[in-house]
Amino acid sequence: QVQLVESGGGSVQAGGSLRLSCATSGRTFSNYDMGWFRQAPGKEREFVAVISWRATTSYADSVKGRFTVSRDNAKNTAYLQMNSLKPDDTAVYYCAARPRRLGLGTRPSTYAYWGQGTQVTVSS
Secondary structure: OOOEEEEOOEEEEOOOOEEEEEEEOOOOHHHEEEEEEEEOOOOOOEEEEEEOOOOOEEEOOOOOOOEEEEEEOOOOEEEEEEOOOOHHHOEEEEEEEEEOOOOOOOOHHHOOEEOOOEEEEEEO
């Protein structure tokens, strides 16, 4: 069982930055792919970024060049650095974990564990 706790959300103006953290329990963090997803009101949950257990990364086109995903295996924590934020980035952001597997995890259904979510609000 893996527990995930997100932090770092908040309210910022357009152009600002936030860094989300996802702290995990357990001793096998290094063997997990870590994904970030978001869900805006009235919309489906969508892929934002993923960092595999090998530290391979992938991003949604909408955040490419603005967001950076990283991980610190010594701290059992994944991060999402968000720069140049836009009002369209407003959503609840979730981190998710799955045991390592082939392919980058861009689909929510492939993740077994989820955090509680953290609100990000970007004002114009």
